[in-house]
Amino acid sequence: MMRLLSALALLLAATTVTRADDPPPKGDVSKYTFDASKIFPGTTRTYSVYVPKQYDGEKPACVYVNQDGIGYNAPAVFDKLIHEKKMPVTIGVFVTPGVVKSADNKAALDRFNRSFEYDGLGDAYARFLLEELLPDVETKKTADGRAIKISKSGNDRAIGGGSSGAVCAFTAAWERPDAFSRVFSSIGTYVGLRGANVYPTLIRKVEPKPIRVFLEDGEADQNIYGGDWWMANQEMERSLKFAGYEVNHEWGKGGHNGTAATKIFPEAMEWLWKGWPEPVKAGKGSSQMQAVLIPGEDWKLVGEGYKFTEGPIANAKGELFFTDVPEAKTYKVGDDGKPVLFSETNGKASGFAFGPDGSFYGCGGFGVAKYDSALKTTKLADGFGGNDLVTLHNGTFFVTAPGNNKNEVYFVNAKGDKKLVDTGIKFPNGITVSPDQSLLYVAESRTHWVYSFVIQPDGSLKHKQKYFHLHAPDTADEASADGLKCDRNGVLYVATRVGVQFCDQAGRVNGIIPTPNGKCANIAFGGKDFDILYATCIDKVYARKVKAKGANTFEAPIKPAGPRL
Incomplete structure (x- = not known):
């Protein structure tokens, strides 16, 4: 009798188990309107939310965000893949572009915001999703009362779209890989409409991010005034592959439509989510990039809570000093890697340097001053507002002085005698010399250039050139180059809006290292082997161990190997 009951129990259990070949349960789709954006003011849009039956309303679910509303038969695809456990339990958010309604004038056209929101570079659309739309989604409930909870982990988030919606998806992940790590791109608009044609170059130069990308396109895609979609998508794939990203693609013969994408969408989703919850790797x-960065080494926070950090410089021991300019305080990074207050006042210095004899110098509105052991100042040269300075092994200085629209560069000898050696650079800022101390480099903050000069024996300058060509963000008109430092191989490191850009001796950006908070005012090499790259990033200071070693200008000149052609 007991055996019969056990057999019946097993039979009953078997009939209630969901099998992979059973019809998948159908998720719920609901539609909403959102008109409260501050990032895209005045816009109204609709969005739909798909919630799978497997979602319990308790544990935050993964999410897939799609531009241009529901596409690719996505709800049915998700039903099937979630049922077959080929992707995690995932909430779908399908959002349309914003429309700015005209005023009462009925003859006026509504403004369709799609290209502005989708084709543009920068983090605006990512912020719109993260700060506005997804929080609004989480205020909703399903028809049966389940609260909608979305995971905040980028590893649990995918984003996709077609054409402009595809480049929009890629941009959101590129700007915020911490928020979106998986990208589906169909017939992506990586062409010159609003600057997305730069992506194949940036992918090769920027420190790789933890993003996995599936690309789809066909050889009959558009070839118009903005560019060639078919060639641009192939270039994206080659750049992603070159930089070591996880990238997959489906090339066909189709045109600029969603036909091919709809067919391969299930395959793409399965590939994008493969291995989850294992994190996507960079x-x-x-x-x-590999010649500079060390695998597994990342930026580490040194200190925070400052108003504006500047002037990082290391002494002969590799001990780093920096200033919080508005507070006029000087800090020293201790043996434990943490900053300690070194002086309560420094005259609001913005730049520091050490001389060949170990003397400590600073510049600011007071010109150039020498500090004693208590950081009391003795003026060395005045009559100009110094911004940054560099000392040479022979005890002389070069100083940038951008104040009062004069835009000057001065030479100062060891006695403090000054000489105007250049004018006309648009806000001369960071300054350094090549390792052999034959060339002077000056950052032009109002453009995307770093100038090069040949230093003459008397301190004068010749052969002024716009030499180092920097990258500027699409959201700004200049690179805002500031602090400059060279390593012992002659590579120039530049603090800019997009992070630390490093350039070869031929003046070309070889790589870009973003900082954690997206800001960077100045840089220095420190540590006992001068292989710690420090970055002052407004309210924070970061450090990162690298393979390169800094060239100290107060030491004897170093002749690096010649530049590559």
Whole structure:
């Protein structure tokens, strides 16, 4: 009798188990309107939310965000893949572009915001999703009362779209890989409509990010005034592969429509989510990037809570000093890697330097001053507002002085005698010399250039050139180059809006290292081997161990190997 009951129990259990070949349960789709954006003011849009039956309303679910509303038969695809456990339990959010309604004038056209929101570079659309739309989604409930909870982990988030919606998806992940790590891109608009044609170059140069990308396109895609979609998508794939990203693609013969994408969408979703919850890994980057960065080493926070950090410089022991300019305080990074207050006042210095004899110098509105052991100042040269300075092994200085629209560069000898050696650079800012101390480099903050000069024996300058060509963000008109430092191989490191850009001796950006808070005012090499790259980033200071070693200008000149052609 007991055996019969056990058999019946097993039979009953078997009939209630969901099998992979059973019809998948159908998720719920609901539609909403959102008109409260501050990032895209005045816009109204609709969005739909798909919630799978497997979602319990308790544990935050993964999410897939799609531009241009529901596409690719996505709800049915998700039903099937979630049922077959080929993707995690995932909430779908399908959002349309915003429309700015005209005023009462009925003859006026509504403004369709799609290209502005989708084709543009920068983090605006990512912020719109993260700060506005997804929080609004989480205020909703399903028809049966389940609260909608979305995971905040980028590893649990995918984003996709077609054409402009595809480049929009890629941009959101590129700007915020911490929020979106998986990208589906169909017939992506990586062309010159609003600057997305730069992506194949940036992918090769920027430190790789933890993003996995599936690309789809066909050879009959558009070839118009903005560019060639078919060639641009192939270039994206080659750049992603070059930089070591996880990238997959489906090339066909189709045109600029969603036909092919709809067919391969299930395959793409399965590939994008493969291995989940294992995190998506970043690529290795170019050989130039690998020559500077150490695998597994990342930026580490040194200190925070400052108003505006500047002037990082290391002494002969590799001990780093920096200033919080508005507070006029000087800090020293201790042996434990943490900053300690070194002086309560420094005259609001913005730049520091050490001389060949170990003397400590600073510049600011007071000109150039020498500090004693208590950081009391003795004026060395005045009559100009110094911004940054560099000392040479022979005890002389070069100083940038951008104040009062004069835009000057001065030479100061060891006695404090000054000489105007250049004018006309648009806000001369960071300054350094090549390792052999034959060339002077000056950052032009109002453009995307760093100038090069040949230093003459008397301190004068010749052969002024716009030499180093920097990258500027699409959201700004200049690179805002500031602090400059060279390593012992002659590579120039530049603090800019997009992070630390490093350039070869031929003046070309070889790589870009973003900082954690997206800001960077100045840089220095420190540590006992001068292989710690420090970055002052407004309210924070970061450090990162690298393979490169800094060239100290107060030491004897170093002749690096010649530049590559």
